[in-house]
Amino acid sequence: MDKQLLIFDFDGTLIDSVPDLADATNAMLTTLGKETYSLNTIRNWVGNGSRMLVERALVGKIEVLEGELTIEEADHAEQVFFEAYNNISGSKTVAYPDVDSGLKKLKAAGYTLALVTNKPIRFVPKILQTFGWQDLFSAVLGGDSLSLKKPDPAPLLHVCEALDATPDQAVMIGDSRNDILAGQNAKMDTLGLSYGYNYGQDIRELNPTRAFDDFATLVEYLLKN
Structure with a gap:
């Protein structure tokens, strides 16, 4: 890739x-x-x-x-x-299977990791710290970090510019219509995950570059490419 x-x-x-x-x-x-x-x-x-x-x-x-x-x-x-x-304590929020180990494998393999969420940024650091992920991501944007949020491409393009990467060197990875459209609008490859929150729509219907049913398979794909 x-x-x-x-x-x-x-x-x-x-x-x-x-x-x-x-x-x-x-x-x-x-x-x-x-x-x-x-x-x-x-x-x-x-x-x-x-x-x-x-x-x-x-x-x-x-x-x-x-x-x-x-x-x-x-x-x-x-x-x-x-x-x-x-x-709320946050105790009911859990990582999906293989996400913790998968993120660490991708980081160790030399990928730069970034996080772009529509969740208000004020709530993000606490959750990252809960899972010990605060040092994995080189950039973190919330839904109110900029004036525009996904599916607008602005947050993705902002991260690319901040981390000195072009859109064709980046991949948007997400579970929903907003993620895939944001990546497509930014002219970058998109990888979809089928298990998240997409209002009952199969992520494959949005034509991501590739789609996966679990995080471990996605990581395996990235490590091979």
Whole structure:
């Protein structure tokens, strides 16, 4: 592949954070006097950043129509959500199988690793430290680190420039439509993972360069190429 930079998504790719996100979402809804939802229902709302998760929870469905919420309602609910998520220990967030060893193998093989997530950046360092990954990534961007987030290519191109790599030397690795579209929009190869949060859509339908059903197989592919 002749690649040097691997740009990873976070939630749904490296970690399963839905149980903690669901707890924070339901805590927000309880505070606001609204109906709470099951883990499986909230799982389908994750992947487009915290604001969209909050809005979906407020209306109780994945598609939020224009005019259903005021900006003031969504702003207030998002702040309640942030407070709830900040107060959660994070103990329910787990790494997917073989991610910890796989990241270390890729780093040892000479790849530069970066993290581009739509999760607000304020919550990222704590999770990285929990897994001992804070030194693995040469660049880390959250959904609010720039004015634009995935599926816009801006975060990926920003990381390439910061780490002195061209898009054709980089690969975007993720589990969702936002990840694959961001990589394609940045004119870089994309590797899809089928086990994450993609609203029931097969990641292969988005035509990534390659797709894998588990992290170990993805690592094996990268180490051979």
